[in-house]
Amino acid sequence: MRLFQNSGLYPSYVARLNQLAAKTRSFAERRDVFLDDRFGAAHFLQPVLDGSPDAFFTNGDDEILQRRWAREQGMAGEPAPEAILLAQIEHHRTEVFYNMDPVRYPSAFVARLPASVKATLCWRAAPSGNADLTAYGAVLGNFPSILESWRAKGCRAEFFFPAHDPVMDEYGHGERPIDVLFAGGYSRHHAARAKILESVAGLAHRFHVVYRLDASRLTRLAESAIGRWLPLRSHRRPDVVVGIAQPPVFGRQLYELMGEAKIVLNGAIDMAGRDRGNMRCFEAMGCGALLLSDAGRYPDGMDPDATISVYETGGDCVAQIENCLNDWSEVRKKAEMGRRTVRDLYSKVRQWALFGKLLDNL
Template identity: 70%
Template sequence: MRLLQNSCFYPSYLPRLNQLAAKAASFEERRRAFLDDRFGAAHFLKPVLDGLPEAFFTNGDDEVLQRLWAREQGMPGVPTLEAILLAQIEHHATEVFYNLDPVRYPSAFVAKLPGCVKKTLCWRAAPSGNADFTAYGAVVGNFPSILDIWRRKGCRGELFYPAYDPVMDDYGYGERPIDVVFVGGYSRHHRARARTLERVAQLADGHNVVLCLDASRLTRLAESAIGRLLPLRRHRRPDSIAIIARPPVFGRDLYELIGSSKIVLNGAIDMAGEDRGNMRCFEAMGCGALLVSDAGRYLQGMQDGVTIETYDSPEQAVEVISRSLQDWPRSAEIAALGRTRIRDIYSKDRQWKEFGDLVGRL
């Protein structure tokens, strides 16, 4: 199978990538800097991480990366990012196109794919307005209710899962001086999450609580000097959060942070319904922390009171965290079992096999 996997990253990750790849003078050097940092690695298929020649990987939204490739291949003028990605697919003679960024490259892009491409899949685990993915052979994700949304829009929806990143084996076996950590977004899409963060932030009086928040542009504007003169109060973070908030962390720094923390607080975005099992669940459990997350329908291996702990309200989140810290030996056993289950159930070998099986059914 000649596979091309296209990915993307948060705009807030770009400064870190530029720093990591500051000396990169080629497409391969910049791509290697990105892959070595493991941002999003739970989604990257085994042949990509193994560096096999039949598996080509790129970030189609990374203009620096893509223009390096275009220049190396002698593409004339200033081609668009879409044109570069199409050229990469043709140059690689891709048979299976797996896209993690379908909002940027929707059905209109699929219609332009060269004839070598026989199968197309895209990952999308969130509603996306009027985005059209019907030209893809399948939309994949691990949230059944969201797959149902895509099916109602005329797409074929198939269950597929992130996987345990083997690099996680290098993290989380020493001291855990941080009591509670949260890493994630803070925007208008996170109302329930914001209420929980506000209550948990109050534990900072007696515990080491770390909140690494990727605030939305509107939140940053609301908290600026100019924004405080505008009617944007509801978009500002409460003082209890703002006082202890840190910038977001990514990649191996995230693994290191989780590996230094006893508890990882997680909260689904409001649009996820009752389905649970976002990337943070895999990262938290994979690095051996105790996952404390909101109640809902979890994936196999994520079981309340056995491999994770859950809460039903912001108030209960504080209670669960406090209880877990008070009886840390028991909590550590839950976390260790969670790590083992995630490693066993969601291995890269199994992910790759399931991907092959899925491609075979299309």
């Protein structure tokens, strides 16, 4: 099987990637630096991470990366990102196209794929507006309610899951000086999460609470000197949150922080309903921290009685944190069980096997 996996970058991650890859000159060097940093590795299929000669990986929205490939292949002028991606697929003689960035490359792009491509799948588990993904053989995700919304739009939608990244086994085997860690986004899609963060931030005078927040563009503007004069109050973070907020972290930096944290706090995006199991759950458990997340329907193995802890409200979340930290020697056993469970149930081997089954049924 000749597999092509396309992904994308968070805008706030680009600066870190450019720093890590500053001395690279070729497409392959920059791509390998990215893959080694493990940003998004829970979603990358086993042949990609293994470096299989039949697997090709790129970030179609990484202009530096893609233009290097275009120059190396002798493409004339300044080709558009879509043209470069199509040329890569044709050059690779791709048979299976798996796209992690389908809103950027929707059905209109699929219609232009070369004849070598026999199967197309994409992952989408986030707000998507009016994106048309009906031309894909299947839309994959692990939130049943979102899968149903794609079916209502005429797509075939199938269950799939992020997987435990084996590199996470390198982290979290020493002391855990951080009591509570939250790393994630802060935007209009996170209203419920914002209330929890405000409640937990109040513990910062008693415990070591670390927030590494990826704030939205409007939030950054609202908190700027100019933004204070604009009608953007609803986009400003509470002072108690701003007081401990630090810039976002990704990849191995995130793994390292999770390996130093007793508790990793999580909150689902509002549009997921009661479905739970975002990538942060897999990362936190995989690095051996106790996952403390909002109550809801979790995937197999994420059991509030055995491997994770859950909260209902901000006050309940604060109480859960205090109880866990006051009894950490026992709670740590729960976190360790979570680590073993996510490693066993959601391995890269199982993820790849399920991908193969999905292909067989397209």
